Amino acid sequence: MPRTFRTLTLLAMVLAVTALWTGTAAATPEQVLADQADNGIIDGAYPPDDLRAAIVLAKERAGVQAETAITAIRDAQARELFGTRQTQSPSGAAPSTETDGEPATAQELPPVLRLPEAPVVEPGTTVPVPFVILSVIAAVLMLAGMGASAFRRATRATAEVAGSR
Numbered sequence: 001m002p003r004t005f006r007t008l009t010l011l012a013m014v015l016a017v018t019a020l021w022t023g024t025a026a027a028t029p030e031q032v033l034a035d036q037a038d039n040g041i042i043d044g045a046y047p048p049d050d051l052r053a054a055i056v057l058a059k060e061r062a063g064v065q066a067e068t069a070i071t072a073i074r075d076a077q078a079r080e081l082f083g084t085r086q087t088q089s090p091s092g093a094a095p096s097t098e099t100d101g102e103p104a105t106a107q108e109l110p111p112v113l114r115l116p117e118a119p120v121v122e123p124g125t126t127v128p129v130p131f132v133i134l135s136v137i138a139a140v141l142m143l144a145g146m147g148a149s150a151f152r153r154a155t156r157a158t159a160e161v162a163g164s165r
Contacts, residue, residue: 029054036069042076051077 032054035042046054051073058069 029057032073033058033069036072037065040068040072042072045080046076048077048080051080 029050032042032044032046032050035044055070055073058066058073061069
């Protein structure tokens with residue numbers, strides 16, 4: 001009985017993994033590029049791996065259309081990353097970003113896959129306040145630990161002296 005149960009459980013797990021795997025094998029890079037060629041933007045939702053593969057395929061195809069395809073794919077990656085929708089007019093005007101149904105200007109478009117830069121601090125300026133606060137807290141914790149250790153040693157020593165009398 002336990003062997004049959006294990007076999008059925010293993011079979012169910014294999015079927016579940018197979019069903020999930022076939023469901024996620026959504027698109028090919030050619031389908032992503034065809035979606036872009038349809039109206040200039042990528043309307044569908046594609047996994048990040050498919051978008052990266054489509055960029056590689058578009059780079060292999062040289063030309064102006066490849067550059068517009070790469071731009072559209074990077075916009076789709078930004079939509080996935082930042083959770084925004086971009087719409088483009090049929091005349092080919094600049095895309096506008098919409099969040100919660102409110103249109104945004106072109107200056108508010110998020111940078112595509114760009115990391116934030118640290119603020120530039122002039123040499124010789126003051127130390128940041130959070131650093132000072134955390135340093136004071138660390139010093140207080142270290143002093144408290146050393147005091148607690150000394151207190152335990154002192155009480156242990158007095159207990160041993162009292163116990164030996």
